[in-house]
Amino acid sequence: MEVKEIVKQYPGVLAVNRASLALLPGEVHALVGENGAGKSTLIKIMAGVVRPDSGSLFLNGERMELHSGLDAYRYGLSFIHQELNLIPYLNGAENIFLGRPYPTNRFGMVHWKMLFQRAKQILGELGADTPVDVPVCRLPRGGQAMISIARAFAGEAQIFVMDEPTASLSDEEIRHLFQVIRQLKSRGKTILYVSHRLNEIFEISDRVTVMRDGSVIGTFAIQEVNQTDLIRNMIGRELNKSIPLSHSNPGEIILEVRNLRGGIVQGVSFDVREGEIVALAGLVGAGRSEVLHMLFGAIQPEQGEMRLYGRRFQPRNPADAICAGIALVPEERRTQGLVLNRAIHENISLPFLRAFTSGTFLLNTASETAAAQSVSRQVNLKAASLKQKAAQLSGGNQQKVVFARWLLRRPRLLLLDEPTRGVDIGARFEIYRIIRELAAAGMGVVLVSSDLSEVLGLADRIIVLREGRQMTEINASEVSQEMVLHYCYGEQL
Amino acid sequence: MNNQQPLASVDIPKISLQRAAPVLWLRRWGTLFGFMVLIFVFSLLRPTTFLTFRNWGNIIEQVATLAIVSAMVTIVMVTGDFDLSVGTLASLAGVVAADLMANRGWPVLPACLTALTVGALGGLINGVLVAYGGLSAFVATLATMTAYGGIALLYTNGATIFANIPESFRWLGQESLGVIPVSVIIMALVVFIAWLLMEQTVFGRQLYAIGGNSQASYLAGIPVQRLRLIAFMLSGLGAALAGIILTSRLFSAHPQAGNPFMLNAAAAVFLGATAFREGEPHVLGTLLGVLIMGVLGNGMNILGINSYIQSILTGVIIIFAVLLSSLSRRKSTQP
Numbered sequence: 127m128e129v130k131e132i133v134k135q136y137p138g139v140l141a142v143n144r145a146s147l148a149l150l151p152g153e154v155h156a157l158v159g160e161n162g163a164g165k166s167t168l169i170k171i172m173a174g175v176v177r178p179d180s181g182s183l184f185l186n187g188e189r190m191e192l193h194s195g196l197d198a199y200r201y202g203l204s205f206i207h208q209e210l211n212l213i214p215y216l217n218g219a220e221n222i223f224l225g226r227p228y229p230t231n232r233f234g235m236v237h238w239k240m241l242f243q244r245a246k247q248i249l250g251e252l253g254a255d256t257p258v259d260v261p262v263c264r265l266p267r268g269g270q271a272m273i274s275i276a277r278a279f280a281g282e283a284q285i286f287v288m289d290e291p292t293a294s295l296s297d298e299e300i301r302h303l304f305q306v307i308r309q310l311k312s313r314g315k316t317i318l319y320v321s322h323r324l325n326e327i328f329e330i331s332d333r334v335t336v337m338r339d340g341s342v343i344g345t346f347a348i349q350e351v352n353q354t355d356l357i358r359n360m361i362g363r364e365l366n367k368s369i370p371l372s373h374s375n376p377g378e379i380i381l382e383v384r385n386l387r388g389g390i391v392q393g394v395s396f397d398v399r400e401g402e403i404v405a406l407a408g409l410v411g412a413g414r415s416e417v418l419h420m421l422f423g424a425i426q427p428e429q430g431e432m433r434l435y436g437r438r439f440q441p442r443n444p445a446d447a448i449c450a451g452i453a454l455v456p457e458e459r460r461t462q463g464l465v466l467n468r469a470i471h472e473n474i475s476l477p478f479l480r481a482f483t484s485g486t487f488l489l490n491t492a493s494e495t496a497a498a499q500s501v502s503r504q505v506n507l508k509a510a511s512l513k514q515k516a517a518q519l520s521g522g523n524q525q526k527v528v529f530a531r532w533l534l535r536r537p538r539l540l541l542l543d544e545p546t547r548g549v550d551i552g553a554r555f556e557i558y559r560i561i562r563e564l565a566a567a568g569m570g571v572v573l574v575s576s577d578l579s580e581v582l583g584l585a586d587r588i589i590v591l592r593e594g595r596q597m598t599e600i601n602a603s604e605v606s607q608e609m610v611l612h613y614c615y616g617e618q619l
Numbered sequence: 620m621n622n623q624q625p626l627a628s629v630d631i632p633k634i635s636l637q638r639a640a641p642v643l644w645l646r647r648w649g650t651l652f653g654f655m656v657l658i659f660v661f662s663l664l665r666p667t668t669f670l671t672f673r674n675w676g677n678i679i680e681q682v683a684t685l686a687i688v689s690a691m692v693t694i695v696m697v698t699g700d701f702d703l704s705v706g707t708l709a710s711l712a713g714v715v716a717a718d719l720m721a722n723r724g725w726p727v728l729p730a731c732l733t734a735l736t737v738g739a740l741g742g743l744i745n746g747v748l749v750a751y752g753g754l755s756a757f758v759a760t761l762a763t764m765t766a767y768g769g770i771a772l773l774y775t776n777g778a779t780i781f782a783n784i785p786e787s788f789r790w791l792g793q794e795s796l797g798v799i800p801v802s803v804i805i806m807a808l809v810v811f812i813a814w815l816l817m818e819q820t821v822f823g824r825q826l827y828a829i830g831g832n833s834q835a836s837y838l839a840g841i842p843v844q845r846l847r848l849i850a851f852m853l854s855g856l857g858a859a860l861a862g863i864i865l866t867s868r869l870f871s872a873h874p875q876a877g878n879p880f881m882l883n884a885a886a887a888v889f890l891g892a893t894a895f896r897e898g899e900p901h902v903l904g905t906l907l908g909v910l911i912m913g914v915l916g917n918g919m920n921i922l923g924i925n926s927y928i929q930s931i932l933t934g935v936i937i938i939f940a941v942l943l944s945s946l947s948r949r950k951s952t953q954p
Contacts, residue, residue, distance in 0.1 A: 424838060445840040454838060462838055465831035476828055477839040479821040487820050531839070
């Protein structure tokens with residue numbers, strides 16, 4: 127299969143820029159790149175879910191016409207996603223045969239015995255012995271992955287695209303998965319393997335393609351490269367110089383976090399001082415957002431202690447945290463940040479509505495609108511009117527609305543979760559300016575970002591999390607992007 | 620830098636306004652327009668009876684109880700929930716009030732207050748199940764609807780209570796202050812309070828926010844669970860009040876008398892939602908919906924249309940109205 131000169135433009139972002147890639151029969155081909163490098167978009171294009179603006183795909187020299195996911199399936203492509211597309215209440219055999227005729231007995235009823243037998247046989251060919259007669263929701267993640275692969279295998283797929291297949295697997299399950307991948311390879315199948323885990327890539331793949339900022343940087347035989355080369359190719363050389371330089375001057379300690387645990391988070395400790403920007407770096411799924419949600423009262427930690435200005439702090443819900451002067455700009459502004467079908471001014475005043483009442487409970491729209499006007503000017507919001515619905519704004523302006531909201535009451539601690547994701551470059555720098563100004567005015571900031579140049583450009587200190595564990599705490603002035611990435615991937619320099 | 624960035628936010632509304640002007644007009648005023656057409660048609664067909672002061676007095680008195688239920692159900696529906704139990708809850712409150720007065724010799728006021736408490740309690744149970752128990756509003760209130768209806772039947776043994784109701788109880792549903800019936804005054808007050816709550820207070824704004832995006836509302840510090848619970852209590856309270864007034868008007872309490880409120884209130888809220896703000900429930904829209912239902916029923920009665928056919932026509936008209944508004948909305952959101 128060949129991917130040629132694919133271009134995909136999204137509003138404000140060139141997601142894939144003339145990307146080309148060739149998959150050889152019987153190879154395991156790894157695809158790596160930072161978050162947002164365009165891997166996912168490229169895969170979606172191969173799956174027929176997203177249509178490219180230009181460029182084409184070829185299979186055995188013939189041009190592929192992909193209009194839907196079904197088309198890709200007909201061409202023998204099979205996709206195993208991070209969220210496995212299984213039906214949780216059906217058993218393994220039913221999932222494997224989903225969309226294909228089940229074997230029937232002479233009354234036209236499902237021949238269950240034969241169905242289970244065939245499912246077992248398929249799994250056996252893969253060297254797996256996952257039970258096929260229990261609902262897949264009761265299988266461990268590794269078992270679910272096997273069922274998912276078996277389904278693709280039974281569909282006689284020639285090309286298996288695996289997107290972060292090991293993200294939630296145990297070491298044991300990963301070892302098993304690799305055996306299956308080798309099995310597939312020995313049968314001449316092609317595997318496109320997308321992963322953040324570089325050590326896996328060196329273990330399993332034959333060739334590796336690196337993407338950065340939507341472009342394919344290069345394809346290398348795995349023997350020709352080492353980790354450092356890969357990381358260098360993934361992040362490129364240029365640091366983002368346009369972020370205003372840090373000249374912070376930290377004051378007293380606002381927040382102390384000690385040994386925070388709960389869910390994926392396995393012991394995180396750090397301090398935040400007034401005027402300081404502390405970044406939580408790490409890969410997707412490292413537990414960064416979870417830490418922020420614990421600080422904000424949206425998740426209850428199982429263990430550990432938080433102190434705010436020296437006082438023990440245990441928010442039961444976001445309202446408690448807001449009361450204590452904490453603000454959160456959440457990761458998903460459309461689902462967690464904004465009420466899209468309501469006006470901008472309503473979104474701004476939402477957390478502090480009680481401040482805009484006349485008498486005891488009637489809303490004072492005039493004072494509300496005036497306050498909303500004032501904070502939208504501070505963040506340089508561009509909107510025709512504050513009565514517009516939030517849905518009508520561009521991504522960057524939507525994010526400014528979320529920032530503006532918290533400026534109504536200057537919080538003492540600002541929690542930012544991917545504050546510039548999906549934000550165009552112009553608005554991005556305005557957001558950096560706002561963050562800087564707030565810190566300079568004495569606010570403490572905890573920043574979660576997958577954009578390393580952003581982390582290095584903004585943060586005073588960087589805490590690296592990997593799989594919920596705190597790997598290190600480093601001074602931002604002392605590190606390079608490569609060093610941070612090495613910690614994220616859990617490798618030593 | 621800012622000037623070079625073409626901002627979609629500034630351009631989009633202008634374009635869609637120009638292109639979709641008739642569609643927007645239909646969405647904004649279509650329901651009201653339909654209401655006018657309805658009045659016009661009935662006036663043409665029965666000029667001497669339909670457009671009279673007395674007939675309109677009748678219509679408004681007829682819909683007073685439905686308006687009370689619907690206004691309060693609107694509050695629940697604004698948060699994105701649904702309350703199927705209002706009908707049987709109204710029946711239950713009606714029989715409780717009647718029983719306390721007729722069979723246990725309670726004075727009118729304590730009996731009515733107790734019945735209102737029953738309504739609030741019914742709403743509380745709904746709210747706890749939905750907001751704290753995590754059940755879907757549809758499933759939870761479907762269950763409580765059945766249970767409340769069962770309690771009403773059990774309480775009266777299926778019989779209608781009509782003997783020994785004190786005469787002074789007629790005041791609520793049958794008498795007037797000046798020319799205006801007491802029930803209509805109560806309706807006006809309830810609708811006004813519901814409108815004030817939803818449109819002019821922090822409470823209402825927060826409920827609309829929850830309906831729009833409950834997760835974002837929670838992360839903005841809004842006590843989502845508590846507010847959803849309160850919305851269900853208000854809905855239960857409205858149902859009980861309507862049930863009591865209905866009992867006074869009929870001067871008897873049948874254990875299923877209030878049951879039709881549920882479907883009619885839902886229809887009124889849906890009809891009303893087509894008249895306002897992109898299909899969100901709105902108290903004044905609901906009032907319009909209630910009036911449409913009332914005028915439709917009244918007009919068809921005057922025309923002597925068979926009541927079975929009336930039901931069919933009412934259903935068809937609701938489908939037509941909601942379909943029309945959702946079609947116009949879909950068109951206008953397409954770029």
